[in-house]
Every structure is written in structure tokens, then in C-alpha cells.
Amino acid sequence: MIKVATFALACFVAVSAGSVKLQTPTEELVMKQPATAPEDQVYHHTRGSEFYHPKGHTKHEDYHSHLPQEYTEKHELPTNFNWGNINGRSMLTKPLNQHIPQYCGSCWAHGAMSSFADRIKIARDAKGSDINLAIQFILNCGTDVAGSCHGGSHTGAYNFVKNYAKHIPYDTCLQYEACSAESTEGTCKDRDFTCTGANTCRTCSTFTAYGGFCSEVDRYPNATIAEYGNVVGEYNMMAEIYRRGPIACGIDASPVDNYKGGIVDNTSAKSINHIISVVGWGVDKKTDTPYWIVRNSWGEYWGEMGYFRVKRGENQLAIESSCAWATPGTWTEMNFPCYEDGSNCVSHKKYEDPSKKYHKDE
Numbered sequence: 001m002i003k004v005a006t007f008a009l010a011c012f013v014a015v016s017a018g019s020v021k022l023q024t025p026t027e028e029l030v031m032k033q034p035a036t037a038p039e040d041q042v043y044h045h046t047r048g049s050e051f052y053h054p055k056g057h058t059k060h061e062d063y064h065s066h067l068p069q070e071y072t073e074k075h076e077l078p079t080n081f082n083w084g085n086i087n088g089r090s091m092l093t094k095p096l097n098q099h100i101p102q103y104c105g106s107c108w109a110h111g112a113m114s115s116f117a118d119r120i121k122i123a124r125d126a127k128g129s130d131i132n133l134a135i136q137f138i139l140n141c142g143t144d145v146a147g148s149c150h151g152g153s154h155t156g157a158y159n160f161v162k163n164y165a166k167h168i169p170y171d172t173c174l175q176y177e178a179c180s181a182e183s184t185e186g187t188c189k190d191r192d193f194t195c196t197g198a199n200t201c202r203t204c205s206t207f208t209a210y211g212g213f214c215s216e217v218d219r220y221p222n223a224t225i226a227e228y229g230n231v232v233g234e235y236n237m238m239a240e241i242y243r244r245g246p247i248a249c250g251i252d253a254s255p256v257d258n259y260k261g262g263i264v265d266n267t268s269a270k271s272i273n274h275i276i277s278v279v280g281w282g283v284d285k286k287t288d289t290p291y292w293i294v295r296n297s298w299g300e301y302w303g304e305m306g307y308f309r310v311k312r313g314e315n316q317l318a319i320e321s322s323c324a325w326a327t328p329g330t331w332t333e334m335n336f337p338c339y340e341d342g343s344n345c346v347s348h349k350k351y352e353d354p355s356k357k358y359h360k361d362e
């Protein structure tokens with residue numbers, strides 16, 4: 001019974017996907033993916049699993065700029081720092097829930113993309129509507145490099161967005177559905193989550209009873225990644241967060257499954273099975289305990305409105321051992337105005353053989 005409950009909250013941070021060739025979503029459709037996950041992908045990645053990267057994820061960092069840890073002295077770091085409260089303003093994007101409408105082990109995409117979206121918000125000084133990114137796009141198109149509902153990695157997500165897709169749509173293009181092509185959970189069953197145009201960005205014109213249809217949209221607001229890399233260790237992480245924004249880190253989530261608030265102090269971590277986003281730090285006034293401020297992706301009914309705090313400086317939960325960062329390249333501030341049915345934004349017209357129209361088989 002306990003086993004099942006633990007499993008249900010686990011986020012697989014792992015996976016070795018098949019050897020399917022990747023397409024950029026600007027190319028024409030159809031990335032064939034296995035109907036079910038390879039066995040090694042599904043069954044071996046329960047709690048306590050090792051941290052694995054998908055086979056297609058070969059570039060674990062890609063940057064040339066100097067790192068904050070190279071130009072930030074310890075004494076420059078404040079005692080308390082939280083991107084959720086910069087002079088009373090939050091520089092963070094909305095909390096997320098990876099587990100609805102059904103269970104999906106996509107923590108790696110949530111941790112990676114929410115901390116990246118925060119950095120876009122920081123770069124915009126929180127002006128305008130928040131830019132939230134389409135995590136479902138990574139699940140549809142990035143399986144081999146980034147991961148799926150059966151696990152993945154934070155640097156894999158950055159590798160995919162920077163070097164393969166070369167962009168990521170905003171989430172008003174593509175809703176999070178907690179599905180990837182190999183998942184048969186809940187609403188995922190028998191539906192198409194392959195990398196098609198409509199699974200990159202779409203619109204629907206009206207009810208089908210009135211002749212409505214859903215169409216891909218090929219011109220849409222999107223963001224790009226300039227650089228990405230790894231960061232480990234308390235002070236390096238603090239310098240990175242302070243200078244450039246939140247980061248995505250691996251943890252052993254077992255000690256926080258039933259978290260009820262406060263500062264976690266638990267040295268039982270074994271191995272990384274979950275990815276979250278670290279958005280700041282502090283020191284508890286009463287106990288003098290240093291802690292991290294962490295955003296999870298299990299909804300706001302979990303933890304402290306979706307966040308938790310954990311003791312800092314002891315690599316608890318393994319939180320100081322595998323973090324990743326990405327910096328924004330470009331993002332859309334002014335869209336190309338698409339019609340409601342998307343018809344003026346479709347560039348990938350598919351050839352329709354005339355036989356379809358004139359030759360009736362039946």
C-alpha cells in the first residue's frame with residue numbers, strides 16, 4: 001500500500017529513449033514514436049532510481065559567458081534572497097501541476113521550463129502578462145533528447161529547446177495535457193502526442209457541428225534559449241540564482257512526499273528521482289537554520305502553496321548536487337496577428353491528392 005502511494009508521487013528523472021530521429025517543428029510533421037515505452041524506460045525508474053539522461057541528450061552544457069560563480073564573492077550574497085519577493089514584487093511565473101489531468105513524470109520539464117520562464121520575466125522586469133512556456137510541446141517533440149511522462153532531464157530539456165527545436169511556443173499555443181506518446185494513462189490513451197504541427201501550436205475554429213476544425217498554427221509567440229549549463233554546490237548555486245534567476249535541481253523527493261510545511265531537515269536522501277526549481281534562500285530567525293526556497297510542480301494544495309523549504313548547505317535531498325540553468329535568447333513581445341481559425345498563419349499546407357475528392361472507393 002505504501003509502495004503504491006510512493007510510486008504515485010514519484011517523478012521519473014530518468015529514461016533512455018529509442019533512437020528516433022528528431023525533427024525541428026518547423027519541418028513537416030510526423031515523428032514516429034513507439035506506441036508504448038520501451039520496457040527499460042517504464043519499469044526501472046521507480047523511486048531510488050539513478051539519474052539518467054535520454055540517449056539523444058549528448059550536450060549537457062552549451063555556453064560561453066562567464067558564470068556568476070566566477071565573478072560573485074560570497075560576501076556579495078545577501079542573507080535572504082527570494083525571486084518571489086523582490087521589494088514586494090514577485091518575479092516568478094505561475095505555479096504548475098505536472099500530475100493532472102493524470103499522472104505524468106514530467107517534473108524535469110516543469111522544473112527546467114518554469115525556472116527558464118522566470119528568467120524571461122526577470123529580464124522583462126515583470127512587465128506585461130507573464131510568458132509561460134508550452135511544456136506539452138517538449139513532451140510531444142522532445143522525447144529523445146529531453147524526456148517524456150516516463151522521465152527525462154533538466155539539461156535535456158534545455159538541449160532540446162536550444163539545439164533541436166530552436167524555440168519553444170508560449171503555453172497559449174498548446175495546453176499541458178500530462179501526456180506523451182508512450183503514455184496510456186487516463187486521457188492519453190489512443191490519442192496522438194507525436195510531434196505534428198498541431199501538436200506544436202494549434203487553434204480550433206468553432207464547433208464541429210458548425211463545420212469547425214482544429215488547425216496547426218505555424219507563426220506564434222515563442223522564446224529561445226541563449227546558453228545553458230550546470231551548477232553544483234551551495235555558493236555556486238546562490239551566485240547563479242542571485243545574478244541570473246531560478247535554477248532547476250534534482251532531488252530525492254521521498255522525504256517531501258508528505259511534507260506539511262516548515263524547513264525540511266532530513267539526511268536520508270539516496271538518489272535523485274525528481275526535479276524542482278530553486279528560487280531563493282534564507283536563514284530562519286528563530287533557529288538560525290539556513291534554507292533553500294523551492295518551487296515544486298505538484299499544485300498549490302501541496303506544501304507551502306506549492307513551495308517547500310529545505311535546510312541549505314548540507315546537500316540535503318541531494319539538492320546541491322545536480323542543478324541546471326538556462327538564459328533567455330529572444331522572446332516574442334509583438335505577435336503576428338493570426339485569425340481565429342489560424343488560416344493566415346498556416347504555412348505548412350499538406351498536399352492533398354485529388355483522388356480523395358473524386359474517387360470514392362466504397
Ligand SMILES: *[C@@H]1O[C@H](CO)[C@@H](O)[C@H](O)[C@H]1NC(C)=O
Pocket residue numbers: 026167218219220221222223330331332333
Ligand atoms: C518566433 O518568434 C519570432 C519573434 O519573436 C518570430 O520571428 C518567429 O517567426 C517565431 N517562430 C515561429 C515558429 O513562429
Ligand SMILES: *[C@@H]1O[C@H](CO)[C@@H](O)[C@H](O)[C@H]1NC(C)=O
Pocket residue numbers: 254255265266267268
Ligand atoms: C526522512 O525521509 C524518509 C523518507 O525518505 C522518512 O522515512 C524519514 O522518516 C524521514 N526522517 C525524518 C527525520 O523526518
